Amino acid sequence: MPDQVTIHWFRKDLRLMDNPALSSVQSAPHLLPIYILDIDRADDASIGEAGRWWLHHALVSLNSTLKGTLQCYRNSPLKVFEQLIQTYSIEKVVWNISYEPIESALDIAIQALLRMHHIEYETFNGTLLWSPECVQKLDGSPYKVFTPFYKKGCLGLPEPRAPIPQPKVFNLYASLTAKTTPEALDLCPRHAWHDKLQLHWVVSESAAHERLDDFIEHGLNDYKLGRNYPARDNVSRLSPYLRWGQISPHVLWHRMNDVMPSENVTHFCSELGWREFSYYQLHHHPDLNQNNLQSKFDSFPWSNDSNHLKAWQQGQTGIPMVDAGMRELWETGYMHNRSRMIVGSFLVKNLRIDWRLGMQWFWNTLVDADLANNSAGWQWIAGCGADAAPYFRIFNPVTQGQKFDPQGDYVRRFVPELALLPDQYLFSPWEAPALILKAAQVELGVDYPKPIVDLKISREKALSAFKSLKSSDAV
Ligand SMILES: Cc1cc2nc3c(=O)[nH]c(=O)nc-3n(C[C@H](O)[C@H](O)[C@H](O)COP(=O)(O)OP(=O)(O)OC[C@H]3O[C@@H](n4cnc5c(N)ncnc54)[C@H](O)[C@@H]3O)c2cc1C
Numbered sequence: 494m495p496d497q498v499t500i501h502w503f504r505k506d507l508r509l510m511d512n513p514a515l516s517s518v519q520s521a522p523h524l525l526p527i528y529i530l531d532i533d534r535a536d537d538a539s540i541g542e543a544g545r546w547w548l549h550h551a552l553v554s555l556n557s558t559l560k561g562t563l564q565c566y567r568n569s570p571l572k573v574f575e576q577l578i579q580t581y582s583i584e585k586v587v588w589n590i591s592y593e594p595i596e597s598a599l600d601i602a603i604q605a606l607l608r609m610h611h612i613e614y615e616t617f618n619g620t621l622l623w624s625p626e627c628v629q630k631l632d633g634s635p636y637k638v639f640t641p642f643y644k645k646g647c648l649g650l651p652e653p654r655a656p657i658p659q660p661k662v663f664n665l666y667a668s669l670t671a672k673t674t675p676e677a678l679d680l681c682p683r684h685a686w687h688d689k690l691q692l693h694w695v696v697s698e699s700a701a702h703e704r705l706d707d708f709i710e711h712g713l714n715d716y717k718l719g720r721n722y723p724a725r726d727n728v729s730r731l732s733p734y735l736r737w738g739q740i741s742p743h744v745l746w747h748r749m750n751d752v753m754p755s756e757n758v759t760h761f762c763s764e765l766g767w768r769e770f771s772y773y774q775l776h777h778h779p780d781l782n783q784n785n786l787q788s789k790f791d792s793f794p795w796s797n798d799s800n801h802l803k804a805w806q807q808g809q810t811g812i813p814m815v816d817a818g819m820r821e822l823w824e825t826g827y828m829h830n831r832s833r834m835i836v837g838s839f840l841v842k843n844l845r846i847d848w849r850l851g852m853q854w855f856w857n858t859l860v861d862a863d864l865a866n867n868s869a870g871w872q873w874i875a876g877c878g879a880d881a882a883p884y885f886r887i888f889n890p891v892t893q894g895q896k897f898d899p900q901g902d903y904v905r906r907f908v909p910e911l912a913l914l915p916d917q918y919l920f921s922p923w924e925a926p927a928l929i930l931k932a933a934q935v936e937l938g939v940d941y942p943k944p945i946v947d948l949k950i951s952r953e954k955a956l957s958a959f960k961s962l963k964s965s966d967a968v
Contacts, residue, residue, distance in 0.1 A: 496523065497584055499586075500525050500526075500577065501526050502587070504591045505589075510740075510741075511744050512741075513618070514619060515587070518587050519662075520664075521663075522664050525668065527566065529567075529573050530680070531568075532567055541856040541859070541862045546690055547736075547737060549678070552680075556674065560667075562667050565672075565673045567678055571599075574603055574606055578612070586614040594775065619738065621742065621769055621772055630646070643763060643767075647766060693824075698739045700734075713758070716728070720760075720764075721831055731745070736866075745761075774868075783849070785872070785877035786877060793877075793959075794958050795845055801844045802840075806854050811923070812944055813911055814891070814894035815835060817908050818835055834874055834888060842952070843887070845958060848871040852871040890948070913933035914930075
């Protein structure tokens with residue numbers, strides 16, 4: 494007689510606290526926790542390089558919290574469930590929905606398989622504050638603009654449920670058959686780059702909560718203003734934990750309710766709202782990572798110069814604020830939101846490189862690379878998305894630096910070869926007189942690149958490319 498088990502299928506909910514599916518089966522007599530690395534999608538399309546590193550550590554940490562009982566599989570989920578059905582007498586299967594289109598399709602297939610075998614299953618929402626299908630205009634159509642989406646659509650619905658406490662005990666089922674551990678999934682073969690990431694992140698559920706506590710204590714009180722300054726510690730840096738579900742948005746939302754109301758709290762909640770909006774767009778446009786939401790951009794004359802792309806990726810464009818952002822990404826697997834906008838605008842507008850190439854680089858290098866947020870972020874900065882920054886709004890990386898890195902701390906940290914330049918020339922070293930460059934031990938083209946494009950000329954070229962688009966659109 495095969496062992497009787499209840500299965501919790503971990504997906505992007507690698508946590509015990511506020512895990513609705515897991516809590517629903519906390520009193521099951523034999524709880525088998527599983528994770529499936531989908532072999533059909535275990536390529537760049539489902540998880541980027543930095544994401545694989547994060548996932549590896551998140552699974553190792555989760556397995557240790559579950560006392561080594563997490564059963565991992567490297568196969569197609571459908572095949573894994575067929576195998577589980579052969580091996581065990583399954584009482585029930587539960588999981589939290591992933592709101593990514595391919596995974597939603599997979600859910601339907603798994604549900605059909607379980608139904609065919611008369612196995613009970615239940616799914617939950619542990620990922621979003623408001624399920625996309627619940628948010629709609631009075632006429633039933635989806636929102637296209639963020640503010641009404643959030644203020645009317647989301648805030649008009651009942652408040653997100655309170656977080657579910659972490660279950661005190663589980664009757665975890667320890668399989669006697671040979672078990673695949675997270676390590677055996679071979680998610681992150683040894684790579685020197687990973688050693689760097691290790692310096693910046695503790696990848697565990699408890700680390701996510703510590704980071705939240707720390708942010709509430711030290712960062713939140715000046716969030717609204719301070720979040721614009723990449724050198725300041727006013728953002729939460731919780732994005733990778735949210736992406737992998739080591740902390741839930743419900744926990745964040747309700748912790749904000751517990752602190753004194755302020756414009757900082759309201760603003761932080763609205764940023765969580767942007768995350769909801771990204772998933773909402775992905776729900777309504779499953780091709781968000783491939784196609785321009787505004788189809789007039791389909792004929793945009795991208796330049797796609799591979800040398801320019803390489804210089805951008807390596808933080809060697811000769812534009813200090815852009816290079817600082819790109820090097821922050823390479824050093825830490827994270828980039829501050831202000832810098833994401835600056836480097837994104839520079840790539841798409843000054844270099845006229847297709848936003849999908851920028852998105853791809855972010856996908857592989859960000860530890861928080863998230864299908865919804867990354868695609869929506871790039872469509873937004875390129876101007877081709879829903880409620881996007883207009884194409885003609887081109888960030889000037891020099892004035893952005895002067896305004897948002899006024900003491901130059903951010904640029905000096907990530908572009909140390911310019912550290913001795915006075916603030917006045919730090920963001921535009923090509924304008925510095927020869928004597929000043931010499932005193933700062935900078936020889937342009939030797940110690941630090943000359944700008945790969947002229948900011949003014951490239952801006953004008955971008956604008957005229959955009960105008961040609963509009964006129965050809967009118968034809
Ligand atoms: C080109 C581009 C690409 C991006 N790619 C990603 C990505 O792959 N993954 C990702 O999580 N975010 C992405 N973002 C959004 C944003 O930059 C990050 O969420 C944010 O910088 C994460 O840092 P934080 O956790 O300290 O943010 P905080 O300011 O502390 O915000 C808290 C949380 O709110 C959400 N949030 C904040 N800002 C945004 C935003 N603009 N859009 C959507 N959600 C937001 C995030 O979940 C974030 O963790 C991208 C933005 C741009 C412009």
